[in-house]
Amino acid sequence: MPALDEFDLIRRYFTPPVLPAHVTLGVGDDGAVMQLPPHSDLVVSVDTQVAGVHFHVDAAPAYIASRALRCAASDLVAMGAEPLGFTLALTLPVAEESWLEQFSVGLLQAAQQLQCPLIGGDTTRGPLCISVQVHGSVPSGKALRRSSAKTGDDVWLSGSLGDGAAALALIEKRIGFSSEAADYLLQRFYYPVIDFSLGVRLRDIASSGIDVSDGLLADLGHICAASGVGARVELDALPVAAAWRDSVSAGQAQQWALCGGDDYRLCFTAAPCHAAALQTLGDLHRVGCIVEGEGVLVVDQYGVPCEEQGNTSNGFRHF
Numbered sequence: 001m002p003a004l005d006e007f008d009l010i011r012r013y014f015t016p017p018v019l020p021a022h023v024t025l026g027v028g029d030d031g032a033v034m035q036l037p038p039h040s041d042l043v044v045s046v047d048t049q050v051a052g053v054h055f056h057v058d059a060a061p062a063y064i065a066s067r068a069l070r071c072a073a074s075d076l077v078a079m080g081a082e083p084l085g086f087t088l089a090l091t092l093p094v095a096e097e098s099w100l101e102q103f104s105v106g107l108l109q110a111a112q113q114l115q116c117p118l119i120g121g122d123t124t125r126g127p128l129c130i131s132v133q134v135h136g137s138v139p140s141g142k143a144l145r146r147s148s149a150k151t152g153d154d155v156w157l158s159g160s161l162g163d164g165a166a167a168l169a170l171i172e173k174r175i176g177f178s179s180e181a182a183d184y185l186l187q188r189f190y191y192p193v194i195d196f197s198l199g200v201r202l203r204d205i206a207s208s209g210i211d212v213s214d215g216l217l218a219d220l221g222h223i224c225a226a227s228g229v230g231a232r233v234e235l236d237a238l239p240v241a242a243a244w245r246d247s248v249s250a251g252q253a254q255q256w257a258l259c260g261g262d263d264y265r266l267c268f269t270a271a272p273c274h275a276a277a278l279q280t281l282g283d284l285h286r287v288g289c290i291v292e293g294e295g296v297l298v299v300d301q302y303g304v305p306c307e308e309q310g311n312t313s314n315g316f317r318h319f
């Protein structure tokens, strides 16, 4: 069989057969064309996953693809945006057909599930690297920012924390888990929950928002820095999944919940008058409050600062 050339590859694996009506022009031209809903702002974010840094080279290609799109889409949720489409910049060492087949099936399946179509991209040769740029829309002026948390707001979190760090410990074989816990963690790592409807509902409720990709302390710290406030996080309020909680010490679980990355949950702030409504929205947890000052302080159930628990830790940084 002749080697796959760049344009065969794009046609065969990265050209979705059907596109939603707002995509006027998809893969195949110099650029894609999309129609924005009336009176809306465009939200754009890009996320890069490097083999050996963000995922294991030998991970299932469909898993790598799902994770790449979902992690990028998480930023749209955090902005309160709804998806319009994404572009893919793919760097590959070799054009291996079975890898590409599995990767593209996983990618287009995730795109279908998220209703976020593939509209274009770029294909190059080099060390395996996947860059996904997502485009979304919000009603004009309604994007959820990091910079508008107010003293007295509650701090909320969607779903559980620490799953990403626990999954990495599993994948890197540092800690053994039961097969049920392992199933849960792999699902959470490769198929992080992306709930655009949550971001949409929070547009008129939340005062600020961020997705938790580098750890709660680091990401809530970004909200604090951008908003000119501080935060108190109640250690006992941190939601940790029952699926793996008892597989490690309580201290380890708390450490991962505070400082582990890769959770792709939504952290947001809201005035206390919204608390009752937020309790009814689903898997949302109040984990602390916004205070005057700066930085994030972790406290115990009596409000006493916990010296050991990450008060000096800053989450994951590449440099």
Ligand code: ADP
Residues within 6 Å of the ligand: 010, 014, 015, 026, 027, 028, 029, 030, 031, 088, 089, 090, 118, 119, 120, 121, 122, 123
């Ligand atoms: P150009 O040279 O004009 O930048 P390319 O030759 O790189 O265009 O790509 C041709 C078409 O294929 C473009 O529409 C581009 O968006 C699309 N494309 C390239 N690589 C990918 C990919 N990995 N996934 C989806 N679309 C892609």
Ligand code: MG
Residues within 6 Å of the ligand: 029, 030
């Ligand atoms: Mg061109």
